[in-house]
Amino acid sequence: MKKYISLFLLSSFLLVTSCDERFEELNTDPNRPGASVFDPNLLLPTISYQHGNLLTGYSGPILFQSMWIQALASTSTGGANYYSNADKYVISSSTPSYIEGNWNNGFQLGSRVNQLQILAQEKGLTNLNAVGEIMKVSALSVVSDTYGDIPYSEALKAQEGISQPKYDTQTEVYNKMLTDLEAALNSITPSGDPIRNDVMYRGDIAKWRRFGYSLMLKLGLRLTNVSSSSAQSWVQKAVAGGVFTSPDDDALVPSDEANGYSNTSANALNVPDDVYEVRWSKVMIDYLKATNDPRLSIVAEVPPPGLAANRNGGVVGNNDPAAQIGLPNGFDLRGGDFDISGHPDFPGGTGSGADLAPIGAYSRPTAIYRRRNAPVFILTYAEVQLMLADAAVRGFTSGSAADFYRNGVAAAFTSIGKFGGATVSNADAIAYLNANPLDVSSPNASLKMINEQIWATTSLFVNFLEAWNNWKRTGFPVLTPVNFPGNFGSGQIPRRQPYPAGESNTNPESLNAAISRMGGDNWTTKTWWDGGN
Known part of the structure; x- marks a missing residue:
């Protein structure tokens, strides 16, 4: 991947110099090949990697959505107090920079896709142009789902003189x-230009089409609460076009630790403070234990006793399902009413003296989540099938x-085995499925079970943004909000991130119009399609 990303830097230089008045002369220099000979396929690895970063690491999802939807938990004390943003909806010193992470990454990615397109x-590469559109829609849907109204119709048009694009309604x-x-997918053809330097699908046009239609399914279902007829129409178009057919179609972005392009969630979870502070929530562990979910021993472990072992991601913990204990959200280690040691189910710390780990008995993510070469899960066949189950219940x-x-x-x-760790055996999978069929006693019972599984599956795939978005759409799982003193959610689970502060300087008129339409710029303002609970 390193050579591909380095070539992106070359392409950026070429695009800048293409505006120079000496364009013709520069393009005849044999040492400076211009845009006419540059292959835009070389931009794909950079675009793919940055899309992965939208969903992972300190750009926002671990520091916000992971604990808003109560997949993870943290006492947020010591060196990792930045997890107070997620676990307790409390501001940390770096919250403003976390707020803007997805905004900046999403529009930077969109700009690079624009260059590719x-x-x-210009070169008549219709398939590549369509692949770029799939990636741009996927990325900017993340931005809109996170913030609400965003620039779209006038976005990425600085070359046309639009430096302050209007915010479109969601x-x-x-x-x-x-x-x-839809237009992009209609333009893709197997007989068209080949997709090269493709780190996601190795140029497989059929898989790109299935990814695009699976994305259409997901976005169509977002409309469930605002226009069921539109949701149904787009779902049916997606199914007719052809969605994922097996786990081989999973949209994964590979990581490349050796060349500096690691999985950014793994980067975070290798920080000693994070290794200690980040635990699976009580909600998640209880959910997995209630049905003897065979993923539990793959994803969770109790570290060896003591603070040193708890801060060391290299030591292997106890992954026996019976030993797993989830950390309740909304507690700290500061004494007083919210100290975790006062919780009626507090299991006690591990170690002693200077090596005491007060939260050491709670389950943490296993080493698969610390693998810097682990792929980033954008969209999977598992999610698609569960979304189709939801769609089928709704008719x-x-x-x-x-x-x-x-x-x-x-x-x-x-x-889950694609993280590079243990896998679920076929016998265990069959036993689980036979013991836990879908509850079809009522539509609500079915939707509850389906969407709880989407929450668990996307969370275990470290796609906390999708778990949060689907929770907003459906209201499942039913979660009890944290109401920690001084929280920015007014005792409610946040529904969006506020706009980056810089927008008030660079695009104030459009920003203020959007804020007025949406009814405010706060953490609990519901965006257009959000109506699940």
């Missing part, structure tokens, strides 16, 4: 994203919700 269109953004995605598509659910859970067991 300009070159692809309604407009979604309508345009879905129609843009948006035909087929058996129970079968879709079974396929989705089985695929989740398969894909």
Whole structure:
């Protein structure tokens, strides 16, 4: 991947020099090949890697959504007090920079896709242009889902003189994203230009099409609460186009630790403070234990006793399912009413004296989450099958919700092995599926079970943003908000991130119009499609 990303830097230089008045002369210099000979396929690895970073690490998801949706938990004391943003909805000194992470990364990625598309269109590379559109829609949907109204129709048009783009309503953004995605998918053809330097699908056009239609399914379902007819229409278009057919279609971004392109969530979880502070939540561990979920021993471990071992990600803990204990959200180690030691189920610390680890008996993520070469999960067959189960219950598509659910859970067991650790055996998978069929006693019972599984699956895949977004859409799982003193959520689970502070200086008129339409710029303002609870 290193050579591909280095070539992106070369391409950026070429695009800048293309505006120089000496363009013609520079392009005839044999040592400075211009845009006419540069292959825009070389931008794909950079675009893919940055898309992965939208969903991982300190750009926001670990520091916000991971604990808002109560997959992870933290007492947020000592060196890692930045987890107070997530576990207790309390501001830390770096919160303003965390707020802008997805905004900046998303639009930077969009700008790079725009460069790819300009070159692809000039060269008649229709398939590459379409792949770029799939990635752009996927990335900017993350930005809109995180903030609400965003620049879209006028975004990324600085070359056309638009430096202060208007903010489109989220309604407009979604309508345009879905129609843009449909147009891109209609343009892809197996007989067209080959996709090269593709770290995700190795140039497999059929898999790119299935990714695009699976993305359409996800975005279509976002409309469930605001326009069920539109949601159904887009779901049916996605199914007719052809969504993922097996875990082989999973949209994963590979990481490359050796050349400096690590999985950024793994980077975070290798920091000693984070190794100690980040634990699986009580909600997550209780959910997995309630059904004897075979993933539990793969994802959770209790570290060896003592603070030193708890801060060392290189030591192997006890992964016996019976030993796992989830940390309740919303507690600290500062004494007083919210000290975890006062919780009625507090198991006690481990170690003693200077080596005491007060939260050492709680389950932490296993080493698979500290693998810097682990892939980033963007969208998976497991999620697609579970979304189809949801759609089937709602009457948006035909087929058996129970079968879709079974396929989705089985695929989740398969894909957890893609982190590079242990896998779920076939016998354990079958036993679980037979013991835990979809509850079809009522539509609500089915939707509850399906969407709790989406929450667990996306969280275990470290796609906390998707777990949060699906929770906003459906209201499942039912979560009890944390109401810690001084929290910025007014005792409610945050529904969005405020806009970056810099926007008030660079694009104030459009920003203020968006804030007025949305009814405020705070953590609990619901965006257009958000109506699950």
